[in-house]
Structures are given as structure tokens and as C-alpha cells.
Amino acid sequence: MNILVVEDERNLADAICHILNDAGYHAEACYDGRSGLTSAESGLYDAVVLDVMLPKMDGFEVVHELRRKGNSVPVLLLTARTSLTDKVEGLDAGADDYMTKPFEAPELLARLRALTRRQGDVVIDELSFADLTLDLTTHDLKCGEKEVHLSGKEFEVLRMLMSSTSRIVSKQDLLTRVWGTDGDASENSVEAYVSFLRKKINHLGSRVQITTLRMLGYRLEVFENLGA
Numbered sequence: 001m002n003i004l005v006v007e008d009e010r011n012l013a014d015a016i017c018h019i020l021n022d023a024g025y026h027a028e029a030c031y032d033g034r035s036g037l038t039s040a041e042s043g044l045y046d047a048v049v050l051d052v053m054l055p056k057m058d059g060f061e062v063v064h065e066l067r068r069k070g071n072s073v074p075v076l077l078l079t080a081r082t083s084l085t086d087k088v089e090g091l092d093a094g095a096d097d098y099m100t101k102p103f104e105a106p107e108l109l110a111r112l113r114a115l116t117r118r119q120g121d122v123v124i125d126e127l128s129f130a131d132l133t134l135d136l137t138t139h140d141l142k143c144g145e146k147e148v149h150l151s152g153k154e155f156e157v158l159r160m161l162m163s164s165t166s167r168i169v170s171k172q173d174l175l176t177r178v179w180g181t182d183g184d185a186s187e188n189s190v191e192a193y194v195s196f197l198r199k200k201i202n203h204l205g206s207r208v209q210i211t212t213l214r215m216l217g218y219r220l221e222v223f224e225n226l227g228a
């Protein structure tokens with residue numbers, strides 16, 4: 001089981017990784033909020049141990065951003081702060097559990113065990129980006145009063161793009177994640193579905209565009225004055 005540790009005090013981050021690795025987990029550390037968010041979004045981790053006071057982006061923002069993008073990875077917030085409002089803010093932002101520093105190794109391990117058992121309890125039913133909302137249950141894409149229904153593959157492609165708005169998604173990533181082992185699919189299939197999605201997004205009158213970055217992949221961007 002892979003655990004991401006986001007903690008800017010390197011000694012503490014390394015100590016936590018050491019405890020986790022000794023307990024049979026595979027732990028890796030990030031030392032600021034922004035790189036922690038990018039790593040947590042990668043889908044490689046089964047749980048995140050997240051400090052609150054972090055450079056670049058605090059732990060509350062990281063977990064809020066993860067949940068906004070539909071990522072339900074279990075998060076254990078770690079902080080020196082003990083006030084009730086901090087605890088409430090952390091849980092409201094979408095954290096699964098909360099632990100105050102200093103702590104003992106057995107407590108960390110017990111909480112992580114409970115957290116990874118509960119995986120999947122956070123129910124995310126829609127993703128939003130700018131004026132677009134994607135319903136994860138019905139596969140309807142909405143913009144204001146308008147909505148269109150997405151086919152299975154269109155939905156999977158857009159869900160990946162909307163879940164990864166802080167990075168570029170490559171055609172190969174889309175091919176692997178959406179088409180899997182379907183041997184007939186190629187990068188042309190990805191291009192075809194992106195083209196269908198562009199037509200639907202355009203039809204909705206959204207300010208969002210799927211931008212192609214040559215040789216790199218795709219990214220969602222917002223054009224403020226489109227159609228104005």
C-alpha cells in the first residue's frame with residue numbers, strides 16, 4: 001500500500017516515512033503543499049498523511065482542491081494546532097481524520113489502518129471546472145441551464161481532464177486509463193473523442209476549452225471573454 005507524506009519539516013517527514021516503511025507500507029514524501037497536491041492527484045497513493053502548515057499551499061487547501069476535483073483518496077491531516085475550529089475546518093474541507101503533533105508511531109499506524117479500511121466512504125457525485133459540471137452518476141455535462149449527455153468514453157476522457165486540471169494529460173495517459181487493454185484503440189481514438197467533447201462543450205456555450213499542447217497532450221483552459 002502506497003502512502004504519500006506531505007510535511008515540510010524534513011526530519012519529521014523522513015521519520016514518518018521510516019515508521020510507515022517499517023510497518024510494511026511504501027511511503028514517499030513531498031515537502032510543500034503544491035507538489036503534495038500534484039502527487040496526491042497522480043492516483044498512485046492509497047492514502048495521504050498531510051500536514052496543515054505547509055509552504056505554497058496549506059493542507060486545508062490541498063484537501064479541498066482534491067475533493068473539488070473528485071479525488072477521494074483518504075486524507076489524514078497532521079497538525080500542531082489543537083483548536084476545535086482547525087479540526088472542524090479540516091474535516092469540512094474533506095479530510096477523513098485528524099491527528100495532532102506530537103504523536104506516537106502506534107497511533108499513526110492505527111489511524112492509517114482505519115482510514116484505508118474506510119476507503120471509498122467519501123462519495124463524490126460531481127466534478128466542476130469553471131462553468132462546467134460533470135455528473136458522475138448520470139454522465140450529464142452541464143453549463144448553466146444547458147446540459148448534454150456524454151457517451152461512456154467521452155465521459156471517461158472528460159473526467160480525467162477535469163480531475164487533473166493542474167497538469168497536462170497526455171494522449172498516452174488517456175489511452176491507458178480510458179481504453180485500457182483494448183488493442184484496437186490508438187491515439188487517433190483519443191483525438192476523435194476529444195473532438196466529440198469539444199463539439200459538446202461548444203454546444204453548451206461554456207467558457208472552457210480543451211487545449212492541445214503539441215507533443216504533450218491536453219489541458220482544460222478557461223477563456224474569459226469567449227462569445228462576449
Ligand code: CA
Pocket residue numbers: 007008009051052053054
Ligand atoms: Ca509544517
